[in-house]
Amino acid sequence: MSAAGRDFPPEARAALDAGRLIEAIKIVRETHGLGLAEAKAWVEAEREAPGTAAPAAGRSDDELPAAARAALAGGRVIDAIKIVRTERGLGLKAAKELVDRHVARSGTPIGHAAPGERQSALVWLLLLAVLVAGGAWVIFGG
Incomplete structure (x- = not known):
């Protein structure tokens, strides 16, 4: 049993022992429902030190990067x-x-900034307005 409470699949162990890394990754993905990166990391760690590696834990499957x-x-x-x-x-x-x-x-509509992100856009708009006004003053009013 691994530290995350999951067994490394025996079929994946057999594939790994036979040198079929991709097949082992596929088996781990299908067995435990892991993403490619997680399954690959677990298989590679298992290849280096059998029985000591575990898939990444502490992340919700619905959490976005x-x-x-x-x-x-x-x-x-x-x-x-x-x-x-x-x-x-x-x-x-x-x-x-x-x-x-x-x-x-x-519940946040797509394209709407989270609170605090909109303030940054306002600062950029204000800076742009100042630059345009300054440029107009130099060109036309100088």
């Missing part, structure tokens, strides 16, 4: 899905479903 949440706040749904696919090792359908669940659960 910070970069994906930022992309959603900026209205970039496709970017958020790409980030989830890359970081979680999911297929397109699973990544989209995860992003959709996050949007439905959070």
Whole structure:
């Protein structure tokens, strides 16, 4: 039994012992429902020190990476899905479903910044207005 309370699948152990790393990763993913990166890390650690490695714990399966949440706040749904696919090792359908669940659960419409993020945009707009006014003064009023 691993530290996270999960057994390394015997079929994956057999594949690993036979030098079939990809097959072992696939078995671990299917058996425990892990993402590609997590399964790969567990299999590689198991190959180095059998019985001592465990899959990553402490993360909710519905939790989006910070970069994906930022992309959603900026209205970039496709970017958020790409980030989830890359970081979680999911297929397109699973990544989209995860992003959709996050949007439905959070209640924040796509493209709306979380509190505190909007203030930054206001500062940039104010700076742009000052620069435009200063440029106009130099060109026309100098």
